[in-house]
Each structure stands twice: as structure tokens, then as C-alpha cells.
Amino acid sequence: MSDVEIHVKAACEKRLATLEEFEKRRYMVVGDLAIKTVEQAIEAAAALEGKHFHLQPRSAHSNRLRWIKEKFPSLSKDVDELWGAYGALGYASVNGERARKVIDAMERVLGEIERETRIRFK
Structure with a gap:
């Protein structure tokens, strides 16, 4: 399995888990799972260019954010929205409205990466 395929598989599984947790009204984990989903999608898209942020864990988060914002402004x-909601959902367990916004943002990010790269997460 290629690097791209590994990250795509992880993103797809994490996306489904995010949606399932939302349906079960487990909002505290929705933010965390949505971020993990998007991180894997970013890794998959970046792997097409030979980039592997996860190989340098200390800087992976900031490098992913920088790359996605440069590549997909x-x-x-x-x-x-995703990273801002992490604290609100993970620590304050706000209602489902914020969790819904997180899922919508996750889906928009995945959709744009799909359109630009032809990688499929859904």
C-alpha cells in the first residue's frame, strides 16, 4: 500500500467515525476526530508531492497547516474553524450546533482536496 493509500484509508475511517460520533451525540470527540480526518487528508494530498509531514512529529502540525493554507488558500x-472548535468541543462540550459546523468544515476541506487532487475520501 502506498503512502497516499495509507493516508486515504485513515482519513476515510476517521471521517466515518466522526459522523458516527455526531449521530450518537458524542460531541466532545467530534472536533478531535474531524481534525484527525483532515490531517490524514492533508498528508494524502501532500504525499502526491513527496511531502511527509508525519515523519517530523514536532513540526508536523504547523507544517500541515502552512501547506494547506498555501496550497488551498x-x-x-x-x-x-476546525482547530478553533477543538477546544470548545473537547473541553467545554458545547451543543451539537458547533459540532455540526465542524463537520461541515471537515466536509468542505475534504471536498476541495478531492476536486484538486482526484483523491476520494467519500
Whole structure:
């Protein structure tokens, strides 16, 4: 299995888990899983260019964010929404409205990466 395939498989599984947890009203984990989903999608797209952020764990998070915002500037707001909601959902367990926004942002990010790379996450 190639690097791209490994990250795509991880993103798909994490996406389904995110949606399942939302349906079960387990909002505290929705933010975490959505971020993990998007991180794997970013890794898959970056792997097409020979980039592997996960190989340098200390800088992986910041490098992923920098790369996605440079490569897909239109996704900057959605990426910020995801990371901003992490604390609100993970620690304050806000209602399902914020979790719904996170899922919508995750889906927009995945959709744009799919359109630009032809990788399929759904």
C-alpha cells in the first residue's frame, strides 16, 4: 500500500467515525476526530508531492497547516474553524450546533482536496 493509500484509508475511517460520533451525540470527540480526518487528508494530498509531514512529529502540525493554507488558500477559514472548535468541543462540550459546523468544515476541506487532487475520501 502506498503512502497516499495509507493516508486515504485513515482519513476515510476517521471521517466515518466522526459522523458516527455526531449521530450518537458524542460531541466532545467530534472536533478531535474531524481534525484527525483532515490531517490524514492533508498528508494524502501532500504525499502526491513527496511531502511527509508525519515523519517530523514536532513540526508536523504547523507544517500541515502552512501547506494547506498555501496550497488551498480558500480553505483557510474552514481549517481555522476546525482547530478553533477543538477546544470548545473537547473541553467545554458545547451543543451539537458547533459540532455540526465542524463537520461541515471537515466536509468542505475534504471536498476541495478531492476536486484538486482526484483523491476520494467519500
